[in-house]
Amino acid sequence: MKVQLAYPVSAMVGKVGGDFGIVMYQHRGLQVARTLVQPTNPSTTPQDTIRGYMASAATAFQSVTPTEKAAWQAFAELTKSRILGQEVVRPAVSVYCQINCLRQIAGQAITDTAPTAKPDFAITDITAFEKDAVNSEMNVIFTHNAPATANRFVLVRWTAALPSAVVVPKRSDYRLAETVAGSASIVALDSSPQEIAFDEPWTMVDVGAFAGVSITPLNVDYVPGVEYSDVIEVTAE
DSSP, X not given: OBOOOOTTOOOOOEEESGGGSEEEEEETTEEEEEEOOOOXXXXXXXXXXXXXXXXXXXXXXXXXXXXXXXXXXXXXXXTOEEEXXXXXXXXXXXXHHHHXXXXXXXXXXXXXXXXXXXXXXXXXXXXXXXXXXXXXEEEEEEEXXXXXXXXXXXXXXXXXXXXXXXXXXXXXXXXXXXXXGGTTTEEEOOSSSXXXXXXXXXXXXXXXXXXXXXXXXXXXXXXXXXXEEEEEEEEEO
16 A cells, blocks of 8 residues: 655665564655565465475386377367467476376376377356365365266365455465375266365464365366366365
């Protein structure tokens, strides 16, 4: 916010009020102030685990044969996206690391064999996000249009409680539903509607609060489909 200073003070720069105080600074010739924002810890155990998975995949890609690399690049062409009217094709190493990171989260080994197909189903709705205070669980209920459930999975993530229902979470706000090492954030698909109970949630969200919930379909090769996300009010189980 803009701050009006009185003569003879012409500028104020710095922090007051400790860790929950106010930051004063100059911006485009104006004196402004904002509340101090504590940065997200970039070195939590789950984050370090994911970085380790990505590093392992990147190292493994260096040993991939030219033929295997060509297959990964061909699959990247299959999964290209369109941004601002332009087709974007990711490099083979990017697709290789993404899929093999998901495989490691699920407790699977890294593979050099490129997949050939995308998931054949989509998430159609997230109908409920529930808190089970008795069992210290968070439950997610959703629907999908899968023609069958065998060899299909979903990756579930959610945010901490949001300030209101109109706040749009950033991608970095989402966390895997459960502990990375437990692989429980990737769950086998079941008949629709499906309810999943997470008994070791990364965070409990109180009843009445709002949180962003994200579900991504995965096929047998752990290829991700189109992510479905929504801001949901938490209800009691």
